[in-house]
Amino acid sequence: xxxxxxxxxxxxxxxxxxxxxxxxxxxxxxxxxxxxxxxxxxxxxxxxxxxxxxxxxxxxxxxxxxxxxxxxxxxxxxxxxxxxxxxx
Amino acid sequence: xxxxxxxxxxxxxxxxxxxxxxxxxxxxxxxxxxxxxxxxxxxxxxxxxxxxxxxxxxxxxxxxxxxxxxxxxxxxxxxxxxxxxxxxxxxxxxxxxxxxxxxxxxxxxxxxxxxxxxxxxxxxxxxxxxxxxxxxxxxxxxxxxxxxxxxxxxxxxxxxxxxxxxxxxxxxxxxxxxxxxxxxxxxxxxxxxxxxxxxxxxxxxxxxxxxxxxxxxxxxxxxxxxxxxxxxxxxxxxxxxxxxxxxxxxxxxxxxxxxxxxxxxxxxxxxxxxxx
Numbered sequence: 312x313x314x315x316x317x318x319x320x321x322x323x324x325x326x327x328x329x330x331x332x333x334x335x336x337x338x339x340x341x342x343x344x345x346x347x348x349x350x351x352x353x354x355x356x357x358x359x360x361x362x363x364x365x366x367x368x369x370x371x372x373x374x375x376x377x378x379x380x381x382x383x384x385x386x387x388x389x390x391x392x393x394x395x396x397x398x399x
Numbered sequence: 400x401x402x403x404x405x406x407x408x409x410x411x412x413x414x415x416x417x418x419x420x421x422x423x424x425x426x427x428x429x430x431x432x433x434x435x436x437x438x439x440x441x442x443x444x445x446x447x448x449x450x451x452x453x454x455x456x457x458x459x460x461x462x463x464x465x466x467x468x469x470x471x472x473x474x475x476x477x478x479x480x481x482x483x484x485x486x487x488x489x490x491x492x493x494x495x496x497x498x499x500x501x502x503x504x505x506x507x508x509x510x511x512x513x514x515x516x517x518x519x520x521x522x523x524x525x526x527x528x529x530x531x532x533x534x535x536x537x538x539x540x541x542x543x544x545x546x547x548x549x550x551x552x553x554x555x556x557x558x559x560x561x562x563x564x565x566x567x568x569x570x571x572x573x574x575x576x577x578x579x580x581x582x583x584x585x586x587x588x589x590x591x592x593x594x595x596x597x598x599x600x601x602x603x604x605x606x607x608x609x610x611x612x613x614x615x616x617x618x619x620x621x622x623x624x625x626x627x628x629x630x631x632x633x634x635x636x637x638x639x640x641x642x643x644x645x646x647x648x649x650x651x652x653x654x655x656x657x658x659x660x661x662x663x664x665x666x667x668x669x670x671x672x673x674x675x
Contacts, residue, residue, distance in 0.1 A: 319462045321462075333624075333631065344624075345623060352616060362605070377535075385479050388479075389606065392483070393613065393614070
């Protein structure tokens, strides 16, 4: 899938889940809505990850070694930062 | 939160998403205070919601603009390395400079950049020769102002990276996204057209927010109802903002950028005055 298609799919999935969650909340109360909302927020947080993966894949396909190294550095920095923060 | 609050939060998200899409900023600087002042949401919860809206702005802008060639992922990744290094060094800065000093320096800097932005409203940063080859970190995009594909060269790359390091460094201390510094620096000094600078900044802020959003979420510091309503508003606002911004001349975007820079400068002066 292309960067564009991945982006659009992720945004549409997030929108559908969150909209369903808000509709459920209005119709049936907060407890029934929480699984939808949590799923929507997790999908939302996955969108930058997907963008990073598709960017890295495109860099590899172009054999752009500098861009691959930069994207990998970003992955490492984000991963280490997240691991350190979660470990606190 | 009742149905009326829901509509208001969606409206706030729409406004934040519009500004975010037009200028490549997270919108958190306006949304987080609004959530705390209007809805009495604890600052930590509001910050968690703010991070979610930053990711939403980034996703919506990236999905709407990537087909135009506005997002320069190669440049964006390099700048992200710079801002991450700056962010990691934020603790060192905090040891040597007080919050008041950083706020004052930032206030003066953003005011000066706002003035320079106004003085360079017609600076296009594009090469008229469509056959020209862009520089290593340059690119091509469809320029709505000219109605055709244009080329740009990214110059003074060390300055762009240095600005990212500074942006990452002070963002943690001041609670700002780095875009407010990166976008004007890229446009004024590094040869990046305003539309590319804002879209690339929007691409970046989502990845930056990703480093802390899951932590807020895992620790229960994201109110799912406020976040969902804000994000729905942001997704709509960002989508509209991209279309509105693409249809407007670039000088209108620069005027808006200058206005936001002046507002941020005012907020930073206020903060300096309160804490000093």
